[in-house]
Amino acid sequence: MASTTPAVIASEETAKPRRADAQRNYDKLLAAAREIFREHGAQASLDDIAKRAGVGPGTLYRHFPTRDDLIDAVMREWSEDVDSDSDEVIAAGLDAQETLRTWFGKFVENIGVYRGAAAKVMSAMDDESSPIYRKCQVLVGANDKVLTHLAGRGELRDGVDSREVMRLVSGIATVADQSHLSVDESTPMLDIVIQGILRDPSAP
Amino acid sequence: MASTTPAVIASEETAKPRRADAQRNYDKLLAAAREIFREHGAQASLDDIAKRAGVGPGTLYRHFPTRDDLIDAVMREWSEDVDSDSDEVIAAGLDAQETLRTWFGKFVENIGVYRGAAAKVMSAMDDESSPIYRKCQVLVGANDKVLTHLAGRGELRDGVDSREVMRLVSGIATVADQSHLSVDESTPMLDIVIQGILRDPSAP
DNA sequence: CGACTATACGGAGAGTGTCTCCGGTTAGCA
DNA sequence: TGCTAACCGGAGACACTCTCCGTATAGTCG
Structure with a gap:
């Protein structure tokens, strides 16, 4: 198999020093966003999120200039979960078919937690300018690990590209x-x- | 193979009698919608469409109460094109792989004419309340024709469902x-x- | 041909959501 | 305690959707 994707990923968690009140608001916004995205999907009103967090819209937009920046932050730990899923699946020692069933199943399940997130991920995957792009790279990398593992055992057809x-x-x-x-x-x-x-089991 | 989908489709082109000016505006709106959807995708501003058509927004919303109603009208002949593509592909007498390549290729190409239309089609496919649902049934039916044709020659794996x-x-x-x-x-x-x-060519 | 009515027009404006700007506030520090 | 850079938050500009209703007109009938 062949992968176009680089190894990935120096997670840029630059927790830059913030004033205490700023940090507090940041956390409140994130918590509110998680709730509201779960309830109403990724296209929920941002002002509502600010309202639930108990801050003004200005504060929200200062911390998260665009909707995607907010989604990106919400997805942070979530993408790490997906990544560790890939390691578990590999370690489980299942046959090729079960490996993929489990892996893809977990992926679809995880990505579906926030309604509309799947579409975001899908379109950010090829858009380097998107704030979510980095998160997608984590997912791409995790998938690549699983496929490379199977390819190493000769279980994949020739020419399968993990990005596709x-x-x-x-x-x-x-x-x-x-x-x-x-x-x-x-x-x-x-x-x-x-x-x-x-690869078809009947083939050599 | 198995299809869940009914034969399809008594196209409900009830061209109900309209006043001449109404018909004129209807046509102008459709033409404007086609242009603007092509330029800006399926989420373009509806007021812009009314403006380009030279009518007020009220007129647009009377003819097309929702965005999907407008998209539905725009897609009308387009879905018929896709349907006739399926007949051509079957008639062409290609081998199974080429048949599917051609058919799927045409489908993806056609559906991509209006940006955002693919997503609309995708989500309307399982939503009977959507005005586009009927159009999707045409597409589902066309696809079913192609797959049934191949299934009749024993070229599909068991359990392949055309809706999936x-x-x-x-x-x-x-x-x-x-x-x-x-x-x-x-x-x-x-x-x-x-x-x-x-079905794998090496199998019986 | 002129009057009448159902039908259609179109724009003002309410409702909703996004995003910015800036006067006021406060945390952190000396 | 006082200073200042960092931060807050809400008023409001802007964009889009959709409706309501006074006005205009196509089609019809006497």
């Missing part, structure tokens, strides 16, 4: 999100992809 | 749309899906 697979799976996650499909209902699509990238 | 395939391909179209991929750049993803649904 990532696009495909995030597309499925978006479909599942928008059509309100459960994880189970998205497995038929995932199975097709799995069939499409796994 | 349609979801998958519209997901790819959405990825291609949002990431500004050309049709060529989306073929790797399509090829994975094709591998995933085609």
Whole structure:
């Protein structure tokens, strides 16, 4: 298999020194955003988030100039969860098919926590100017780890590119999100992809 | 293969009698919508469309109560094009792989004409209350024709459901749309899906 | 052909959401 | 305690959606 993606990722958690009140507001905003994004999806009103955090809109926009900056912050630990999922899946020692089922399933499930997030991830994956781009690189890297692991055992078809697979799976996650499909209902699509990238067992 | 989808579609082109001026404005709005959707995508300002058509916003909203109603009207002939594509592809007598490449390629290309339309189609596919739902049924039906044709020749794996395939391909179209991929750049993803649904040539 | 009415027009404006600007406030420090 | 840089927050400009209703007119009938 071949990956276009660099190893990834020096997480730039530059927790720059802030005044105590600023830090407090930052945290309140993040907590409020998590709640409201979970309730109303990623396109919820930002002023509502400011309101729930008990700060003015100006404060929100100073900390997070754009909606994507806020989403980025909300997604931070979440993308690390996904990354550690990939390690667990590899360590579990399942066969190729089960490995992918588990990995893709977790991915779709995780990405679906915030409604609309899947679409954001999908479109940020190829947009370096997006604040979410870095997070996507973590996801791409995690997926690459899993596929490289399988490729090392000769279980993938020739020419499978992990970035394409990532696009495909995030597309499925978006479909599942928008059509309100459960994880189970998205497995038929995932199975097709799995069939499409796994080397056929009957081949040498 | 199995399809959940009914045969489809008694197109409800009830061209109800309208006053001449109303019909004129309807046509002007449609033409303006086509232009502006092509330029700015499916989330363009509706007031802009009314402005370009030279009518007031009230007129636009009387003819098309919601954005989706307008998109639906714009998509009308377009979905018929897609449908006739499916017939052509079947008639062309290509092998299974080329048939699907051609069909999926045309689908993704067509659906990408209006930016943002792919996402609309994707989410309307499972939402009966959407005005676009009917159009999606045309697409689902067209896809079903192609897959049934191949299934009849025993070229598909067991258990392939055409609706799942349609979801998958519209997901790819959405990825291609949002990431500004050309049709060529989306073929790797399509090829994975094709591998995933085609019976392996080495099998009996 | 002139009058009448159902139908359609269109713009003012209410409602909602985004984002900015700047006068006032406060944390942190000497 | 007093100073200042950092920060707050809300008023309001701007953009978009959608509605209401007074006005205009197409089509019809006497």
